[in-house]
Amino acid sequence: MSIRRLPSGLVNRIAAGEVVERPAAVVKELVENALDAGAGRIDVTLADGGRAMVRVADDGRGMTADDLTLAIERHATSKLPDDDLVHIASLGFRGEALPSIGAVARLTLTSRTADADSAWRIQVAGGDVSGPEPASRAAGTTAEATDLFFATPARLKFLRAPKAELQACLDVLRRLALARADVAFTLADDGRTLLSALPVAGGLIDARVERAAQVIGRDFARHAMTIQAEREGVTLSGHASAPGYDRANGLAQNCFVNGRPVRDPVLLAACRAAYADILPRGRFPATALFLDIPAEEVDVNVHPAKTEVRFRDAGLIRGFVISSLKHALGRAGFQTGPAASGAALGAWRPEARFDPRPSGAAVGRAYAFQEPGAGFGGLPPSARPEPPAAAEPSPEHPLGAARAQLHANYIVAQTATGIVLVDQHAAHERLVYERLKAARARGEVPSQMLLIPEVVEIDASAAAALVAEAPALRALGLTVEAFGPGAVLVRETPAALGEADVQALIRDLADEVQASGGAEPLSERLDAVAATIACHGSVRSGRRLTQPEMDALLREMEATPNSGRCNHGRPTYIELDIADIERLFHRR
DSSP: OOOOOOOHHHHHHHHHHHHOSSHHHHHHHHHHHHHHTTOSEEEEEEEGGGTSEEEEEEOSOOOOHHHHHHHTSTTOOSSOTTOOSSSOOSSOOSSOHHHHHHHHSEEEEEEEOTTOSSEEEEEEETTEEEEEEEEOOOSEEEEEEESTTSSSHHHHTTOOOHHHHHHHHHHHHHHHHHHOTTSEEEEEETTEEEEEEOOOOSOHHHHHHHHHHHHTOHHHHHTEEEEEEEETTEEEEEEEEOTTOOBSSGGGEEEEETTEEEOOHHHHHHHHHHTTTTSOTTOBOOEEEEEEOOGGGEEOOSSTTOOOOEETTHHHHHHHHHHHHHHHHHHTTTOOOHHHHHHHHHHOOTTOOOOOSOOOOOOOOOOOOOOTTOOTTOSOGGGOOOOOOOOOOOTTOTTOEEEEEETTTEEEEEOSSEEEEEEHHHHHHHHHHHHHHHHHHHTOOOEEEEEEEEEEEOOHHHHHHHHHTHHHHHTTTOEEEEOSTTEEEEEEEEGGGSSOOHHHHHHHHHHHHHHHTTOSOHHHHHHHHHHHHHHHHSOOTTOOOOHHHHHHHHHHHHHSTTTTBOTTSOBSEEEEEHHHHHHHTTOO
């Protein structure tokens, strides 16, 4: 069969598949056109989740009849005046959106410039053009796409339910609204208004957090950390959720590169890494992060959808974002978020009944914490001094004064305004972890030599992975060597572990090292290993603590970053104020 040129209509429908995948793509392209046209207000109207209709109306510059005719031709655009694909100042630039939409749907464009006597309308249905013709409209543009994919019915089978398509449209508009706090946005579907974001005045930081409150939620705005950092000509600004505020999915992770909303794997991975030891598995931070980078250091012309970018130095960007977020998390201090305390209030029900059945809970072996130079837990019970009189709670001590230990695991403390319940193992796990990281940064992780080196038998592949990481493990005070196939020899362990269960520690570390597969940067792998070591070196559930030990733990928590969460992301304490307690007893 001889080679032939495909008809232009078919070429357009094929090309449209990369640009117009679902109604949300139509919303994105049309709203970006409106923003590039200088709109101050953009109204999006949908029918059937966008499957039946997407209409975007704006008050931007508008187009003449000649502009409308050119706008529906492929690769015709007003956004590259100098044909420069490096310094791109607009959201759109490829000239593909309108012809792609017109190739697979029925597209109507109605537009008027501010100095024109009337508006003009042009229509495209499956690539067939009619118009332009005179029409009536105020200055600005209305783009309406109906019967999406009527020209490519096979694509209809891949659309999801109207509710899912509507959610995707809403997510797209929310990101664009976050990018432009100075523009008003609305979205309605079948007569219901689902988003109404008013323009925000004021300074850039304040405007962004207010827009985030409108789009992500007031809770995010109340518990958001301000991010402001600069490195080698790259700046990162915006907001990210503080410890304790997280989401069940990654939809609230919003990243922008030079004002463009992107779903870039480098940035998303950096966010995950920064929160890796703050959030539990399956939970995600909420962010509105704006990365500004010289145009020549990033390529935005990667894909027709323009949601991905390519960085010239991806390692620099990843490390910069991680360090900026971690510094902010460190500044946030030890506090936990409202979720844990709210869950506690929800768990205590006055109508609960006593269950006489035994719980069957067993108390495991207790470990002594023997970090050199630390008095916490270092004395045997017989040598411990008599506890002093209980300290009075002080406003200077946010976690209050210890009053009791429950079930050999939970510390009850009284604060100036309420009570705090602390999980001693989870809290101490975080403290040991932060000490290990700080000591590693100084190159001063103390180790202790085992009197008799211990042989640990594990899977051959796991043993090989551990031996390959031996230099990194040595930096954390753990010395391992190969000991034939399927075994490793342990000569030294971190001093912070005290009487460690070496067998359990090595097996857990082997799992951690194999899970990372060496794909993560060394610093992140070391943090993951340190977290595992800290878990084995912390005060165990079942360990009885004296009054001074409990107060010492509380004071160290107050001075340690991120101590509101353990290494696995679980809360280390919950706090109830007097008002919460009085509500439980119906005093309020």
